Amino acid sequence: MLNEGRLLKIIEDMTEVLENLKECKSVLEETPEEKNILYIEFGLKQIFVDFFIIVEHLISMILKExxxxxxxxxxKQSLLILNKENVIYEELYLFLNEARLLKNRISHKYKEPSTAELIEFxxxxxxxxxxVVDIAKKYL
Known part of the structure; x- marks a missing residue:
């Protein structure tokens, strides 16, 4: 059985980061001409990376379970295993794999996605x- 305290913390963190991601994205879409937009763009990318890092923790816990x-x-291998085990369905597998690639591009600064590309994704x-948050909740 998954560590309930750790799982609750992951769900709490994912929910908070997801709210921040949505809010930051909305600000960027509504006020693209603001002079402080650079900081908001950076924030969006970091929030996206934070969300995926939390997803990585969740996936590790699920694999152990x-x-x-x-x-x-x-x-990449972890997602494939969870897809084959029917923990995540094909559409979610493809989403998480694409998110993984975007996270790597942001984190490693090579071919970093534009803000527009990230917002579109x-x-x-x-x-x-x-x-993804719902999957975590299923393990409570």
Missing amino acids: HKKFKIGIDM INSNIDKFDK
Whole structure:
């Protein structure tokens, strides 16, 4: 059984970060000409990275619960395992894999996505962010 206290903290953190992500995205869409927009753009990217780091913790816990965790397993492999185990369905698997690639581009500064690209990804997948939180809640 998953550590309930740790899982509750993950759900709390994911929910908070997701609210921040949505709010930051809205500010960027509503006020693109603001002089402080650079800070908001940076914030959006960091909030996105924060969300995915929390997702990585959740996935690690779920893999352990399903006795599929291995030391050194990467996120790409982890997502594939969870998809094959029917923990995440194909659409969510594709979303998380694309989010993983965006997170890497932001974190490692190579081919960093533009703010417009990130906002488009968030808008196209906003319901899937919430579905990740729902998966975490299923383990309570």
